[in-house]
Amino acid sequence: GAVVSQHPSWVICKSGTSVKIECRSLDFQATTMFWYRQFPKQSLMLMATSNEGSKATYEQGVEKDKFLINHASLTLSTLTVTSAHPEDSSFYICSAHPGARSEKLFFGSGTQLSVL
Amino acid sequence: QKEVEQDPGPLSVPEGAIVSLNCTYSNSAFQYFMWYRQYSRKGPELLMYTYSSGNKEDGRFTAQVDKSSKYISLFIRDSQPSDSATYLCAMSAGNYGQNFVFGPGTRLSVLP
Numbered sequence: 761g762a763v764v765s766q767h768p769s770w771v772i773c774k775s776g777t778s779v780k781i782e783c784r785s786l787d788f789q790a791t792t793m794f795w796y797r798q799f800p801k802q803s804l805m806l807m808a809t810s811n812e813g814s815k816a817t818y819e820q821g822v823e824k825d826k827f828l829i830n831h832a833s834l835t836l837s838t839l840t841v842t843s844a845h846p847e848d849s850s851f852y853i854c855s856a857h858p859g860a861r862s863e864k865l866f867f868g869s870g871t872q873l874s875v876l
Numbered sequence: 877q878k879e880v881e882q883d884p885g886p887l888s889v890p891e892g893a894i895v896s897l898n899c900t901y902s903n904s905a906f907q908y909f910m911w912y913r914q915y916s917r918k919g920p921e922l923l924m925y926t927y928s929s930g931n932k933e934d935g936r937f938t939a940q941v942d943k944s945s946k947y948i949s950l951f952i953r954d955s956q957p958s959d960s961a962t963y964l965c966a967m968s969a970g971n972y973g974q975n976f977v978f979g980p981g982t983r984l985s986v987l988p
Binding site: 855862868 | 907908910912917918919920921922925927964966968970972973974976978979980981983
């Protein structure tokens with residue numbers, strides 16, 4: 761099956777610092793990747809759609825200057841939480857779509873961010 | 877009316893029971909239907925994938941789609957404690973991953 765690797769699994773940082781999360785499709789090329797945020801006992805909340813070589817599309821209410829997304833290659837997308845604050849603490853998950861092969865989405869293992 | 881509705885549970889069953897999980901939806905354009913399993917603090921794992929109406933079986937799991945009723949189900953036979961997780965239904969009209977809609981998830985506990 762298709763594998764999506766997400767790192768780090770968890771990160772603790774001080775308020776005001778920036779954190780980068782990586783999402784890699786290991787055995788397929790992903791023209792589109794998605795970033796989600798998930799609060800405890802709640803479903804996935806789509807933050808942004810990332811297309812290789814172009815600017816990300818952000819959902820309403822998501823600050824694009826705070827959550828920087830880069831999709832520089834067909835196998836790598838990164839999410840950088842800039843000047844993180846405690847309210848940014850959450851579980852972040854990426855997913856990747858393999859393109860025309862199917863309509864399946866494959867997810868990374870998630871990153872728990874805790875901002876002190 | 878929400879686009880996808882799913883009973884959030886929690887649902888507790890004894891080991892060996894048959895579990896039935898369901899979602900209803902309102903958008904008749906949905907063609908692709910999926911069930912994901914998510915363990916605590918992990919990413920969702922694709923369990924079942926179905927295109928259009930019909931049944932699909934994979935081991936202890938059976939997925940059913942009834943497009944006429946806008947209703948999908950996941951059955952788990954001979955449930956195990958390791959099946960304890962949150963189950964998310966997901967659906968799409970087919971646009972290369974765009975506009976996926978997820979249910980809120982049902983938390984399942986299988987008690988030994």
